[in-house]
Amino acid sequence: xxxxxxxxxxxxxxxxxxxxxxxxxxxxxxxxxxxxxxxxxxxxxxxxxxxxxxxxxxxxxxxxxxxxxxxxxxxxxxxxxxxxxxxxxxxxxxxxxxxxxxxxxxxxxxxx
Amino acid sequence: xxxxxxxxxxxxxxxxxxxxxxxxxxxxxxxxxxxxxxxxxxxxxxxxxxxxxxxxxxxxxxxxxxxxxxxxxxxxxxxxxxxxxxxxxxxxxxxxxxxxxxxxxxxxxxxxx
Numbered sequence: 001x002x003x004x005x006x007x008x009x010x011x012x013x014x015x016x017x018x019x020x021x022x023x024x025x026x027x028x029x030x031x032x033x034x035x036x037x038x039x040x041x042x043x044x045x046x047x048x049x050x051x052x053x054x055x056x057x058x059x060x061x062x063x064x065x066x067x068x069x070x071x072x073x074x075x076x077x078x079x080x081x082x083x084x085x086x087x088x089x090x091x092x093x094x095x096x097x098x099x100x101x102x103x104x105x106x107x108x109x110x111x112x
Numbered sequence: 113x114x115x116x117x118x119x120x121x122x123x124x125x126x127x128x129x130x131x132x133x134x135x136x137x138x139x140x141x142x143x144x145x146x147x148x149x150x151x152x153x154x155x156x157x158x159x160x161x162x163x164x165x166x167x168x169x170x171x172x173x174x175x176x177x178x179x180x181x182x183x184x185x186x187x188x189x190x191x192x193x194x195x196x197x198x199x200x201x202x203x204x205x206x207x208x209x210x211x212x213x214x215x216x217x218x219x220x221x222x223x224x225x
Contacts, residue, residue: 042218
């Protein structure tokens with residue numbers, strides 16, 4: 001199947017860590033992405049990970065990949081009010097299409 | 113990263129008319145895509161824009177409704193034809209760079225009345 005699933009909503013307090021989770025079904029996924037969408041804006045590529053990696057860190061962002069369980073997570077350290085947005089995970093496969101298959105998006109609300 | 117410009121950023125159109133959306137990239141890219149984001153929903157791929165040949169459409173999308181052009185490696189257009197209120201969505205252009213990084217334009221917010 002092509003399903004990519006995310007929880008719909010997450011609320012955290014400013015300064016705490018946020019963890020956004022994603023599950024996918026296709027074991028042939030090659031790259032997995034995290035995008036951020038602020039109200040009225042397009043998608044901003046935050047980070048991506050190749051499927052043979054377990055972890056990738058980029059400043060406040062940490063991506064963890066459990067390929068056995070097909071589980072991807074995005075951890076945002078020291079969450080700020082500017083991090084409030086919708087976060088999409090997406091996968092692509094090493095076939096000729098290179099198309100992205102998106103999850104439903106997780107709305108992150110950061111409370112002051 | 114590739115810089116993608118989409119025009120128009122938003123429009124309100126009458127049903128039955130057509131709108132052409134332009135996507136300009138600041139560098140040559142191999143692959144360009146058009147996605148649709150319906151209100152409150154995730155993104156769905158409409159088609160892959162192929163340079164010099166017909167676009168490759170996903171299931172549920174047809175060329176008569178969403179004709180696409182791609183005359184060169186930096187430019188593409190998507191036309192939404194014979195619009196109805198159900199076509200009200202955000203339409204996003206995307207490009208693939210270095211076979212790994214997929215970037216998006218700011219989108220075109222379309223409202224059909």
